[in-house]
Amino acid sequence: MTKPPIYVARKIPEVGLELLRQQTQLRLHEGNMPPTREELLRGIAGCVGILSLLSDRIDSEVFDAAGSDLKVVSNFAVGTNNIDIAEAERRGIAVGNTPDVLTDATADIAVSLLLAVARRMKQGARDVEGGQWKTWEPRGWIGLDLAEKTLGIVGMGRIGEAVARRLWGGWQLKIVYTARQPKLELDSRWGARHVELPELLATSDFVSLHVPLTPATHHLIDARALSLMKPTSVLINTARGEVVEQDALVEALRGGGLFGAGLDVCTPEPLPLDSPLLQLDNCLILPHIGSATVDARNAMAERAANNLLAGIRGEPLPFPVRS
Numbered sequence: 001m002t003k004p005p006i007y008v009a010r011k012i013p014e015v016g017l018e019l020l021r022q023q024t025q026l027r028l029h030e031g032n033m034p035p036t037r038e039e040l041l042r043g044i045a046g047c048v049g050i051l052s053l054l055s056d057r058i059d060s061e062v063f064d065a066a067g068s069d070l071k072v073v074s075n076f077a078v079g080t081n082n083i084d085i086a087e088a089e090r091r092g093i094a095v096g097n098t099p100d101v102l103t104d105a106t107a108d109i110a111v112s113l114l115l116a117v118a119r120r121m122k123q124g125a126r127d128v129e130g131g132q133w134k135t136w137e138p139r140g141w142i143g144l145d146l147a148e149k150t151l152g153i154v155g156m157g158r159i160g161e162a163v164a165r166r167l168w169g170g171w172q173l174k175i176v177y178t179a180r181q182p183k184l185e186l187d188s189r190w191g192a193r194h195v196e197l198p199e200l201l202a203t204s205d206f207v208s209l210h211v212p213l214t215p216a217t218h219h220l221i222d223a224r225a226l227s228l229m230k231p232t233s234v235l236i237n238t239a240r241g242e243v244v245e246q247d248a249l250v251e252a253l254r255g256g257g258l259f260g261a262g263l264d265v266c267t268p269e270p271l272p273l274d275s276p277l278l279q280l281d282n283c284l285i286l287p288h289i290g291s292a293t294v295d296a297r298n299a300m301a302e303r304a305a306n307n308l309l310a311g312i313r314g315e316p317l318p319f320p321v322r323s
């Protein structure tokens with residue numbers, strides 16, 4: 001029997017590719033860069049399944065190019081803002097993602113950024129490498145304390161909770177948070193408080209963003225929101241670049257409106273080398289590596305492959321996404 005054709009937009013870890021090879025006819029986009037739009041539209045023609053990455057825009061043009069056999073889009077990510085989910089639903093195409101298995105890895109990156117920005121590690125490392133380290137400095141490279149400060153989690157979901165757990169347990173930070181629904185169990189476990197965003201921004205020493213990118217969260221942190229934050233506070237973004245109005249962030253960081261920012265995500269990705277953010281000592285940027293650990297990426301590959309295989313069999317996806 002001929003195996004069903006599927007398109008895989010990049011080389012994911014072997015464990016996922018092997019699962020797919022056993023049961024499908026794999027069209028794998030080789031190379032380290034994403035497929036161009038033309039390559040993607042050409043590659044998916046006639047496929048029953050697409051394994052996409054967060055850098056692939058999956059919309060009605062893609063669904064049209066794939067044709068009427070397309071049954072499933074499996075995203076190699078937990079975030080699905082790159083996919084037009086409502087349009088997929090209208091067409092009866094299942095969509096899956098890879099939650100949970102990257103939660104710890106991403107929370108670790110958020111905490112790492114927070115510590116690195118609070119303790120001015122970018123400036124310190126630059127000074128060491130640039131020969132500016134002349135002596136032990138009693139007034140040099142002075143950063144922020146963490147213990148008993150207030151942490152604001154914007155989006156207390158899986159990753160937000162994992163960040164709060166680390167910082168509450170390790171440094172006894174007080175926790176305030178936003179979410180669509182209050183999490184009463186966290187309120188009693190950690191003394192966390194569900195608050196409105198303006199209160200969170202005004203009272204937190206560290207603000208960490210963990211909402212999905214949706215029309216409601218696009219530029220949630222704009223100039224007005226930034227103006228509510230303490231000048232001594234730190235903003236961490238491991239969610240999506242577009243949750244923050246980046247020009248306003250540059251102004252706040254330049255003008256002393258914030259102590260610093262740590263970003264695993266930005267707009268666009270990759271960030272152009274002439275971006276003003278790269279000139280700032282108080283802004284540390286990583287290349288979207290939240291889930292980049294061996295265990296997380298292998299588990300994501302397995303989860304994405306299993307979603308895709310279930311979808312082409314017409315079965316419910318193990319990890320479905322709905323609008």
Ligand code: NAP
Pocket residue numbers: 078079080099100102106154155156157158159160178179180181182210211212213216217238239240264265288289290291
């Ligand atoms: P999640 O468990 O679904 O958590 C999302 C949280 O955001 C939930 O608490 C949700 O509230 C809240 N939320 C959603 N819309 C909101 C709104 N309009 N206003 C306020 N709160 C809102 O998702 P997750 O697994 O933690 O992942 C979060 C995001 O992190 C992903 O969507 C992705 O964009 C990003 N991410 C980045 C990396 C990276 O490599 N940097 C890795 C993984 C994920 P309720 O709980 O009340 O529903």
Ligand code: GLV
Pocket residue numbers: 054076077078079080102290291
């Ligand atoms: C990474 O950003 C993800 O959403 O999994």
